[in-house]
Amino acid sequence: MTTTTNAPVTAAPVHATPRTRARVPARSGIWFLAPYLFFFALFLVWPIVYGLWMSLTDRSLASTGSEFVGLGNYTQALTDPDMWSALGNTVFFTLISSVPLVVVSFAMAYLVYTGLKGQWLWRLTFFAPFLLPVSVVTAVWGFLFTNDFGLINGSLDRLGIAQVGWLSDERVAMWSIALVTVWWTVGFNFLLYLSALQNIPDHLYEAAQLDGAGCGAGCSPSPCP
Structure with a gap:
């Protein structure tokens, strides 16, 4: 009685034939x-x-x-003092407008991201001013800041508070312009922060929870265990 052993058959290696690529002269690019x-x-x-x-x-x-x-x-x-004064005003305006644009827009985005009720209304309210043209913004806030019959000074006058030269007083004018700038452009930063928060992967929240990170309401799309 003879036994046959089935030896493993190894396939011969197949050498891939390199594909031929058409040479394109570098200068044609x-x-x-x-x-x-x-x-x-x-x-x-x-x-x-x-x-x-x-x-x-x-x-x-x-x-x-x-x-x-x-x-x-x-x-x-x-050597012109007016140039240095203008440069100082530019730096001051940048500081008082840039910081609120970052802090306020992030706070607005976080409120919407954490599941604030009526999100569609908040999103529209926060982003709508950014869609207004500069002529409309100037007209609306110019009426609000008018010294004699402006809405803000009129309200202060009814309350028995002295009127403020929002655009005529050099101590207040820069803050008024910064306020209008933040109100007008904060919606764009809000949209960027909200998009960034919504694109954070869930596994990062899970890893943070495993590492002992605190978990408040709305810290992730799914409720914390």
């Missing part, structure tokens, strides 16, 4: 970049270079001729 490079140079590079050249001349928008003055314009600007 420039034709794909040419339209972008053209508009980039026309609308960005050239205005920057031309603006730098104009800053070295006494070119005026009211005249066609110009002479080279070197760094004279920069010297005059750096």
